[in-house]
Amino acid sequence: MEETELVTLVSRAQDGDLACFERLVERFEDRVFRLAYRMVGNRHDAEDIVQETFVGAWEKLEGLRHPEAFPTWLYRLSANRCRDALRRRSACAADSMDGELMDEMIALPAPPGADPERRAEGAASMDALARLLQSLPAEQRLCWVLREMQGLGYRDIAEAAGTSETVVRGRLARARRTLAQGMEGWR
Amino acid sequence: MNDDDRLECGRTIDSVWSSLDAEPDEHQRGCAFCREARARLRRLRDLTREAEADDARLTTRPGVRRRIMDFARTHVRRGEQIPVQVSPGSSVGISERAIAAAVREAADAHPGVTARRCTVWGGEPSPDGSVPLGIRVGLVLRATADFGPLSQRRLRERVARLLTSRLGVAVATVDLRVEDVTHG
Numbered sequence: 001m002e003e004t005e006l007v008t009l010v011s012r013a014q015d016g017d018l019a020c021f022e023r024l025v026e027r028f029e030d031r032v033f034r035l036a037y038r039m040v041g042n043r044h045d046a047e048d049i050v051q052e053t054f055v056g057a058w059e060k061l062e063g064l065r066h067p068e069a070f071p072t073w074l075y076r077l078s079a080n081r082c083r084d085a086l087r088r089r090s091a092c093a094a095d096s097m098d099g100e101l102m103d104e105m106i107a108l109p110a111p112p113g114a115d116p117e118r119r120a121e122g123a124a125s126m127d128a129l130a131r132l133l134q135s136l137p138a139e140q141r142l143c144w145v146l147r148e149m150q151g152l153g154y155r156d157i158a159e160a161a162g163t164s165e166t167v168v169r170g171r172l173a174r175a176r177r178t179l180a181q182g183m184e185g186w187r
Numbered sequence: 188m189n190d191d192d193r194l195e196c197g198r199t200i201d202s203v204w205s206s207l208d209a210e211p212d213e214h215q216r217g218c219a220f221c222r223e224a225r226a227r228l229r230r231l232r233d234l235t236r237e238a239e240a241d242d243a244r245l246t247t248r249p250g251v252r253r254r255i256m257d258f259a260r261t262h263v264r265r266g267e268q269i270p271v272q273v274s275p276g277s278s279v280g281i282s283e284r285a286i287a288a289a290v291r292e293a294a295d296a297h298p299g300v301t302a303r304r305c306t307v308w309g310g311e312p313s314p315d316g317s318v319p320l321g322i323r324v325g326l327v328l329r330a331t332a333d334f335g336p337l338s339q340r341r342l343r344e345r346v347a348r349l350l351t352s353r354l355g356v357a358v359a360t361v362d363l364r365v366e367d368v369t370h371g
Contacts, residue, residue, distance in 0.1 A: 002369070004327060004367045004368075004369050005369070007303070007366075007367065008301060008303055008327055008367075011303040011304045011325065012291065012302070012303060012304070014304065015284065015287045015288075015291070015304050015305060016263050016264065016266070016284045016287065016288065017288070017291065018256070018259055018260060018263070021256075021259055022252075022256055022259075025252060025255055025256070026252075029246075029247060029251070029252065030245070030246055030247075033245060033246065033247050034242045034245055037242065037245060038238075038242070043245075047247050047248065047251050050247055050251055050255075051251050051254055051255055054255045055255060055258050055259075058255075058258065058259045058262065059262065062264070128234065129231075129234045129235065129237075129238050130238075148235050149235065149238065149239055149242065169201075172201075173192035173199070173200060173201055174192075176192075176200050176201065176204055176228070176231075177192065177200055179231050180200065180224065180227040180228050180231055181227075183226075183227035183228075183230045183231055
């Protein structure tokens with residue numbers, strides 16, 4: 001979205017324009033959903049996070065002093081909701097995730113239209129990435145997904161994660177190492 | 188691989204990651220650690236791209252947006268109350284939000300103009316108790332718009348007219364602030 005249009009939508013939404021807020025939801029909902037999905041590993045929780053994020057955004061919108069910062073600000077809100085969800089989950093769970101529950105939670109649909117063998121291979125490799133992501137500590141996972149799947153720059157990741165660029169780089173380096181080590185046997 | 192970001196040969200994983208598309212340099216060609224890292228990171232990158240393509244199809248169910256908008260609709264902050272009529276023992280106020288909505292409507296109807304934020308303040312009450320309002324509104328202009336003095340005056344009149352007819356308020360000042368220009 002062009003920045004001028006973004007600032008207009010955010011400004012008007014700050015003044016109570018519901019139609020403009022809805023357009024912001026339309027434009028950013030999928031991004032938030034995909035981030036949440038890769039953070040928590042299942043659609044249901046990810047949808048809850050989307051809802052919580054935008055409800056929070058509406059409540060806090062007037063506090064956003066720089067409308068052009070809306071996307072990064074929104075990522076920050078959703079990162080916080082993801083963290084909350086993961087903390088709630090680990091507070092409820094036993095020591096480690098039940099293997100079966102883990103499978104259920106990270107199962108991803110195979111790409112439609114692909115031939116059966118490719119789909120099986122696709123599904124298996126999708127599970128591999130999803131499993132590996134779930135094995136990363138949440139803060140590393142956040143930095144990695146924002147960088148490699150959402151395409152954010154280091155400064156925006158730092159804003160979203162509530163930390164410094166230096167810390168982000170460190171987390172990304174550790175995440176890459178862990179994920180690369182998990183690429184065993186994929187030659 | 189070492190515990191930190193470095194491979195056994197001293198190269199960083201990050202440097203391997205960011206040079207995956209390039210041909211391996213002389214060191215990388217001869218280094219077993221780098222070759223291994225490249226193969227693994229290539230695979231990681233491929234998986235990531237496939238995941239991204241899959242995720243591009245991910246979208247929320249309609250209920251999510253509905254619930255978000257239901258919340259927004261039922262939680263509109265009314266903002267400041269602007270007194271528009273004062274008389275001994277009573278006053279009438281209108282929310283800044285309601286006034287801003289009317290200002291936006293008037294400005295949006297003006298050729299080449301889109302409203303952004305609006306602030307409202309009350310001046311000194313007139314003898315009849317009516318409070319003349321000051322309006323400041325941020326605007327975005329289309330690059331091709333005519334926004335010369337005549338157009339500006341017409342916009343001010345449009346705003347004042349709508350506020351008077353719709354909300355019964357008197358408008359003393361309409362302060363126009365052009366914030367940006369669009370080419371779309």
